[in-house]
Amino acid sequence: MRRIVRARGSVRTPLERRCEERFRELALPVRRKMTIEEVCEHVGARRGRPLLVLPMALPTGSPHGLWVATDRNDYVFLEERLAPIHQHQVVLHEIGHLVCDHDTSPVLAAEVSRLLLPSLDPGLVRRVLGRGHTDSEAEVEAEMVGSLIGRRLSCWTVRRDRPVPPEAHELVARLALLEPPGRPGAED
Numbered sequence: 001m002r003r004i005v006r007a008r009g010s011v012r013t014p015l016e017r018r019c020e021e022r023f024r025e026l027a028l029p030v031r032r033k034m035t036i037e038e039v040c041e042h043v044g045a046r047r048g049r050p051l052l053v054l055p056m057a058l059p060t061g062s063p064h065g066l067w068v069a070t071d072r073n074d075y076v077f078l079e080e081r082l083a084p085i086h087q088h089q090v091v092l093h094e095i096g097h098l099v100c101d102h103d104t105s106p107v108l109a110a111e112v113s114r115l116l117l118p119s120l121d122p123g124l125v126r127r128v129l130g131r132g133h134t135d136s137e138a139e140v141e142a143e144m145v146g147s148l149i150g151r152r153l154s155c156w157t158v159r160r161d162r163p164v165p166p167e168a169h170e171l172v173a174r175l176a177l178l179e180p181p182g183r184p185g186a187e188d
Helices: 016-027 036-047 084-100 110-116 138-151 166-177
Strands: 051-058 065-070 074-079 127-130
Touching: 016 036, 016 084, 016 138, 036 051, 036 074, 051 084, 051 127, 065 084, 065 166, 074 084, 074 166, 084 138
Parallel strands: 051 074
Antiparallel strands: 065 074, 065 127
C-alpha cells in the first residue's frame, strides 16, 4: 500500500481530500481501535448487507484480492498464501474500492467473468472487482482509503477457518478451476 507523507502545512491534492471525505463518511467509531471484523461489520451495516472476507487459494496470475458485490452480500476473496501483512493490505485495498463505490475493473476479462459467474443472474451480480497494481486514479484512491481505514485497526489476525457461505460455494469452486493442474492446491 502506498503511504503518502506530507510536510506540515503542505497542500492536499483533490484526490487526497476526496479520500479523506470518503473515510469521514464511513463514520467509523471515534476514539477506539477496531478489528478488521468490526470494520467489515460496520461497512456491511452501512451498505445494508454483510461484508465477508474469505481467504482462499486463488489461481496463479490472478489478482491477490477480489471484491464481488451481489444484491445480498459483499465478498472480499483474498489469496490465503500471502504473508499476513500483505493480506492486510489486500483486504483494506478491496474495502477501499467498496467504500469508493468503484465500477467494474477492465482487468477481469469478460471470459473470466463468465467462467466465474455463469449460472448467476446478471442482475444479481452488480460488479466484480479484481485488479492488478496500477497507477489509475481508482487504484490510488482505494489504496489511500484503505490506508486511512488501516490506521483505525487495533490488530490484524488472519482467520483461516472462515466458512464459505452456501451462496458463495459455486464461485469458490469456479475460482479453484482456474488453477492449472500440477500447482499446489490444484485438483489433479
